[in-house]
Amino acid sequence: MKELLIVDKLHKTFKLSSKQQKIEHTSDKVKTAVGGISFKAYEGEVFGLLGPNGAGKTTTLRMLATLIKPDGGDALVDGSSIVNNADKVRQKIGFLTSELKLEEYFTPNYLYDFFSELHNVPNDIREKRKNEIFTLFGIGKFAEVKVADLSTGMKQKVSLAVSIVHDPDIIIFDEPTNGLDVLTARVVTDFIQTLKERGKTIIVSTHIFSLIERVCDRVGIIINGKMIMCDTLENIKAGQSLEDRFFDIYKETVGEEV
């Protein structure tokens, strides 16, 4: 299998203000958000990053999406380095996170066209893709409604549609079902399955066990900026439920204070 994503000892630190130092009871001026994470994702698989809040999942994904630069290490996205060839990486990935907002003033239809143009998608292909995804997500009815007037679930579906206008081979989802009702969450989960069936490589970060169990082939567990374990879902579970297994691993790593 082709290694479509190779993450090599990614490192990211943030400066702490003196106030933050007090809150965290530390005299360190920098906080390590991601401390040398490495993993690989193969073509056509869904790779899950599992970890508690603040473990460094989002920071890792933001580095992969070239929104922020790593302090050390590198990652190759289909052969392009996120450090030296960020422009190329941006053409190859789709990135969905609640942090990326759509301009509320515009309609889904306009935004889809706008981002297609930024990705240099030819008009005929754009119309075909738009029709397909708007039908799949039921956006069609709301195509000319300003994003501001859409429900949270519909906004998330539009964000999802817009993030993959260029039909990328690697799609990065940061907490894709957060804040969604069960119906919309289901649509998103099903869509991840569909993408996988089409041979896309998907990186998904979440702290929701059921999501991992439903869609992921392999899982990396991140705690305190470190990759604690990285293996197939079956090997990680080792016969237990993922939830029980995760707590065991967490206790081994951090100690009893869960």
Add this chain to the structure above:
Amino acid sequence: MKNTIITILKKELKRFFSDKRMAFTTIFMPGIMIFIMYSFMGDAISGMVSVDDEYVYKIESTYMPESIRTLMDGAGISGGIKDVDAEAGEAAKEKISRNEDELDLYIVFPENFENDIAAYDSASGNKAPEVQVYYNSASTESQTVYKIFTEMMDSYESAMTNKFDINHDENVKYDLANEKDAAASVFSSLLPMLLLMFVFSACMAIGPESISGEKERGTIATLLVTPAKRSHIALGKIIALSIIALLSGMSSTIGTLLSLPKLANVENTGMETNVYGITEYLMLALIMLSTTLLIVTLISIISAFAKSTKEAGTYITPLMIVVMLVSLSGMFVDGSKTELFYYLIPVYNSVQSMTGIFSFDILPSGMAASVASNIVYAGIGVFILTRMFNNEKIMFNK
């Protein structure tokens, strides 16, 4: 990839123009407001200094000779004359000082005025007969009739001892300043400042919204994960903002030009306002274009640095004060500078060039230097803005 600039540009313009309220308040409102305000100011100013044609001046006088009364008839101020005794003088002065429109003027002649002036010899060194005129400078009517009366008396006096005249022939034009120059001096002192302020306030209204606003709402990040080049995003935004700022500036300028005749009280001064030709307007357009690009770039950089639109507004204020002070400099300096160096100082070069254009003595090399240097500065600004878009600490500093 060049069409990324166009894509961003179109999006910014669509965002602006399809929001009718925003488009109206930024583009049409300034022009309309300025027109109404300046017209009103012009009317108010001329209303303050002029007296209604129908007004009958209330004058009291003591010992007024018939000859003067005839003269006052001729000057149209005799309608309300009342003769009073010398003892009533104090009461008259009292009425004038109260400024309640009871009395505008109190005139006291010597008892035998006509005989006195006939007998007076200016070579004798004696005190000349005196006419006392009491008035109130705080009252427009009193002030006006005082002026009419004293001028009338002056010409009466010179008519009696006429030895020579100055500029007597009404058919000869003695003031050799042409109307073009008169207008030029008014325009060149006022317009550079006004134009700069209009463009600056337009930029200030839209720049922070487009850049800090997108940062604040998290929509800029969505743009930044696309392969669109940062420099293209920066250019697209700056061009779009410049177009809007220019439109707004034009609206304000049209408002000013339409109301200027009223503001400058053209009817009374006979000033010609339509003195500029196509060359002047073209040069002006060039200067305004390059200046707008520069100002938009400056404001964009500040906005990219700020965390929110509110913060951007705070940061822009000092820049506004500087631009305001520099643009005021045009009002106090006579004519434009001839040293090329001055045309390389941002903002000041625009003021100098505009002063030159409006007063018909533009230095062509200075004008070229201004436009070129503004474009170079804007280019440096775009480069800085691109670097800022690439800097995660600036783009994601929440």
